[in-house]
Amino acid sequence: TRTLAIATHDAPILHQRAQEVGDIQVHAIQTLLDEMLTTMQAANGVGIAAPQVFVPLRIIIVASQPNKRYPDAPFMEPIAMINPEILWQSDTTCSGWEGCLSVPDTRAQVKRAERLRIRYWTRTGEQVEAEYSGFVARIIQHECDHLDGILFPERLE
Numbered sequence: 001t002r003t004l005a006i007a008t009h010d011a012p013i014l015h016q017r018a019q020e021v022g023d024i025q026v027h028a029i030q031t032l033l034d035e036m037l038t039t040m041q042a043a044n045g046v047g048i049a050a051p052q053v054f055v056p057l058r059i060i061i062v063a064s065q066p067n068k069r070y071p072d073a074p075f076m077e078p079i080a081m082i083n084p085e086i087l088w089q090s091d092t093t094c095s096g097w098e099g100c101l102s103v104p105d106t107r108a109q110v111k112r113a114e115r116l117r118i119r120y121w122t123r124t125g126e127q128v129e130a131e132y133s134g135f136v137a138r139i140i141q142h143e144c145d146h147l148d149g150i151l152f153p154e155r156l157e
């Protein structure tokens with residue numbers, strides 16, 4: 001599986017809204033999902049969104065795992081979320097460090113909802129709803145922002 005080029009913050013695609021994936025396309029994007037995962041892992045990320053690899057589709061991968069920056073990050077199997085929709089997010093917020101593969105050498109504290117409920121299609125095309133909190137919820141909000149052309153420095157107070 002090849003790794004893909006990662007767009008940096010000056011790339012227009014990172015500042016546009018990505019398009020929904022049609023249900024017939026789910027079959028056609030399996031290779032893309034593998035390549036996004038490989039690209040994220042090669043960059044030591046904990047998430048990635050399709051626009052970051054120059055694909056204007058509403059697809060994210062969420063893959064929290066402990067790393068040197070986040071030794072206490074929860075370990076989870078990577079989840080591909082197609083057409084993710086945040087259905088609800090808590091009023092309770094928390095601040096935490098974020099970075100971005102598209103905004104190199106930048107770290108900042110960002111305030112995010114502590115909990116959220118999200119609906120998405122899995123890579124096998126089934127619709128799922130799930131709740132997340134803490135660091136995983138943070139990654140999801142960060143990645144969903146990418147689908148709307150929002151980068152984390154725009155979220156600073």
Ligand SMILES: O=C(CSC(=O)[C@H](Cc1ccccc1)CC(F)(F)F)c1ccccc1
Pocket residue numbers: 044045046047048049052067069070097098099100101102138139142143
């Ligand atoms: O591994 C990274 C590199 S940045 C990263 O993994 C982004 C995801 C992310 C990291 C930290 C908080 C929220 C999202 C990936 C991106 F840019 F594609 F979205 C990291 C950075 C700060 C805290 C924890 C981890």
Ligand SMILES: [Zn+2]
Pocket residue numbers: 099100101102142146
């Ligand atoms: Zn990012």
